[in-house]
Every structure is written in C-alpha cells, then in structure tokens.
Amino acid sequence: MSAVTSPQESASGLSSDGVETGMADPQGRLRGRLTGTPIHPKSLLATDYLNHFNEPAMLLDILADCPESIEDLAAWKPLSYADHFRASGLSYSELAIEAYRLAPAQFRIGFELVVAEMNALVAGAIAQAKEALETSDPATFARISADAQRLQALVAEAGGIVQGEPSRRVDQNAIDALMGQK
Structure with a gap:
C-alpha cells in the first residue's frame, strides 16, 4: 500500500483500499502519522502485541519434552494492549496506544474478543x-498440546483482524449495540 495519496484520493477522503485519509477526523489525522510503523492503517492495530501470546504458545507446545519450561510459562501474565506497548520499549509505542483507542469498532471489538x-x-x-x-x-499433556495449537490459531485470527480483515465474531448489529448506536 502506498503511503502517498493521489489527488483523487485526497478529494474523496479515501485511499485506494477504502481507508479514510481525510484530516477532518481523528482517525484520518492519525493515519497520516503511521508511515514507517507496523500499525495497520485500516485497523489501527499492530501485530507486535501478538508476540505476547507467541511465547506461551511455544512453551505449551514443548512442555512435555521440556518440563523446566513451566517456570517461564507460570511467570506469564496477561497484559493489556497498552501495557504491552508501554513495557515494549518500541519507538512507536505511544502511537500504537493512541491508535488502539481510535481503532474502528469493527476491528477493535473482534480483536478484544x-x-x-x-x-x-x-x-x-x-x-x-x-x-x-x-x-x-499423557492425556493432560495431549490437552495442553491441543491448547497450544488453539492458541496459535487464535493468534492467526487476531493477526487477520490487525491486517484489516473484519472479525467473524462480531456483526454490525452487535457493534452498533456496543457503541450505543441502536
């Protein structure tokens, strides 16, 4: 996707992929600052947060063969999107937190689920x-292995949402209801 908008795109307020680029709205102003970051301009989300789940997925997957991995696994704690970025030290952390707050409901709600x-x-x-x-x-280890596979599938699902694929979990009526529009 090109970071440069054509005169036609500027006039319509939409980029070639349908992302609003106008400066009249906070999302549009924010999108103009995303160049050079891994924050997706459509969803306003970043896949870096998903790294928080890749570690436990890997540790669960190797647990039967590497029982000492339980120490690292037991130390894992859930982190909110904002807390993850605050702790990450990434150069665009504050922008990622700001973008998350402005992420379109069609992406953010499914992502949060x-x-x-x-x-x-x-x-x-x-x-x-x-x-x-x-x-x-052995049956418990098998369930843990299945959980690791399920976690990897969920990380992939969340990654799809980050990349601008609408969530299958939330339809427009649910979004409207959650946003108080109905």
Whole structure:
C-alpha cells in the first residue's frame, strides 16, 4: 500500500483500499502519522502485541519434552494492549496506544474478543500444565498440546483482524449495540 495519496484520493477522503485519509477526523489525522510503523492503517492495530501470546504458545507446545519450561510459562501474565506497548520499549509505542483507542469498532471489538479468549486459554493451560507435571498424565499433556495449537490459531485470527480483515465474531448489529448506536 502506498503511503502517498493521489489527488483523487485526497478529494474523496479515501485511499485506494477504502481507508479514510481525510484530516477532518481523528482517525484520518492519525493515519497520516503511521508511515514507517507496523500499525495497520485500516485497523489501527499492530501485530507486535501478538508476540505476547507467541511465547506461551511455544512453551505449551514443548512442555512435555521440556518440563523446566513451566517456570517461564507460570511467570506469564496477561497484559493489556497498552501495557504491552508501554513495557515494549518500541519507538512507536505511544502511537500504537493512541491508535488502539481510535481503532474502528469493527476491528477493535473482534480483536478484544479474541484477546480475551487467548488470555483465558493460556490461564487454563498453565493450570493444566502444573497438574500434568505433577501427575505425568499423557492425556493432560495431549490437552495442553491441543491448547497450544488453539492458541496459535487464535493468534492467526487476531493477526487477520490487525491486517484489516473484519472479525467473524462480531456483526454490525452487535457493534452498533456496543457503541450505543441502536
């Protein structure tokens, strides 16, 4: 996607992919500052947050073969989008936090639903992992492996939303209701 808008795009307020570029709205003004960052101009979200879930997915996946990974896994704590970026040290962290607050509801709400599911899945898997290590139960290790695969699928789903694919989890009526428009 080109960061430069044509005269036709400027006049219409839309880029070639339908992203509003006008300066009259906060999202439009923000989009003009995203050049050189991994924040997607349509969703206003960044995939860097998903790195927070890649570590537990990997640790869950190797737990049966590497039981000492439980220490790192048990230390994992859910972080909000803003907290993740505050702690990240990335040069665009404040912009990512600002963009998240302005992210269109059609992306942010679905993203938040996926993140909530990922947080719950990891918390449950950590509890199961502790049990599995105490009992050496192969069935529990199998469930943990399945959780790792499910977490990877959820990370991919969230990544799709970040890349501007509308969430399958939320329809427009639900968005309108959540936003108080109906």
